[in-house]
Amino acid sequence: MMAAGVALQSIREAVETACRAPSLHNSQPWRWTMSGGRLQLHADGSRSVPVADPIGRQMVISCGAVLHHFAVVISRYGWGAAVERLPDSRNPMHLATVAFEPLPRSRAADTENRSDALRTAIAHRRTDRRPFAAPRPADLVGVDEDLVPRFGASLTMLGEDGPSRMAEAARNSASIRRYDPAYHAELYWWAGHRLPDQGIPGAALPAEGAVPVGREFPVGTLASPESGPDRAALAVISTEADTRLDWLRSGEALSHVLLTATSRGLATCPLTHLTEVSASRALVGDAGADAGERFPFPQIVVRIGARPGGDAPPMTGRRPVDEVWRA
The missing domain is CATH 3.40.109.10 (NADH Oxidase)
Incomplete structure (x- = not known):
């Protein structure tokens, strides 16, 4: 057929x-x-x-x-x-x-x-939640190419104060959710289990816990062979409006950025928790605006950096294609 x-x-x-x-x-x-x-x-x-x-x-x-x-x-x-x-x-x-x-x-x-x-x-491509070394500036050139005309989304690299400001946003998000049993039950259902075709296995979660800008997942077993602070570059994907169409197109832009960075040998990690809570999302928006972002609605933050040494995170499972496809 x-x-x-x-x-x-x-x-x-x-x-x-x-x-x-x-x-x-x-x-x-x-x-x-x-x-x-x-x-x-x-x-x-x-x-x-x-x-x-x-x-x-x-x-x-x-x-x-x-x-x-x-x-x-x-x-x-x-x-x-x-x-x-x-x-x-x-x-x-x-x-x-x-x-x-x-x-x-x-x-x-x-x-x-x-x-x-x-x-x-x-x-x-893997979502790597471990600390990264700093990327070379040349490796980031053109990562945002054509995002606005193709997807109606922009990518803004945060400045030197980006890590501290995103760490503040992460702390804000975590504090709001700290005593939310429904959030933690949901998180622990999806993360740290041995579900073969969904969720995040413990082998893909760092044994040392989250980087300062990261979501507080359960502690896993993934080793971080390089010690030291996270030196990842931080970028914000933003849109002009905040409609369902903008969400969809920002996801397309995210895919383009992640695959482009991966094709250059870089490690990546989307940080969605920073935009899930309105207060932390506002902090992300302020940081983006100060870095030159003209679109007012931040959708995703992305960590981009040099790959940690040692083994890459394992490939996480996916559902069988016949569960998601019908002809």
Whole structure:
């Protein structure tokens, strides 16, 4: 069977690879459905994380990341993804419909090389919560290329005061949630368990605990071979508005940033807890504005740095493709 000339098996394989995208607590809150020769992406409310993410912002951002991953992967088969976002006003969980269009037979070499690099990066990207060494400035050049025209989102690198200001935001978020038993029960359900195809295993959580800007996860078993403070660069992805569309597109921008950084050999870690609580989100917004950000709504903070020595974090599990895909 074909969909607009694309073999259905190729689409299924692309979906399976795209589902390597990051999501809040590795919740994987997405469903894919083929309908009328097009691929639909739906948010899966049964996979939400309602205490940490009561309005579903992070759920939609996660779906934006998997949507961009899919667009990257399908180019391997010579097809582009023409994306219609939020196509059904009556169904807010229907986030995108993808039609397929053939890519030009002779694309510019630099375009082809960038596509290959991003596709390769999917298999190597990890959320690494350990301290990083500082990235070289040259490695960060162009990480934000075309984010505004492509996704309506911007990436702003925070200045030297970024780590202290984001640590303050992290402390603020943690203090608000410190005596919230529902939040901690939810966190411990998703993190530190041996669930084979979802959540965050203890092997992916640092044995030394969180870096100052990080979420306070359960202590895990992942060793940090390099001692010393976290020297990661901190970047904020922001949008002009704060609608469901902005959340989706900021997730696409996040995917692009993570894969671009990974393709350059850098380690990354999204920090969603800093924007889940309104008070800490305001601190992030202030820091971004002081660094030159012109968009008023921070959606995600990203740590980017040189990889720690030793082994990379393990690849976290993903649900079988037939649980998230229907044709």
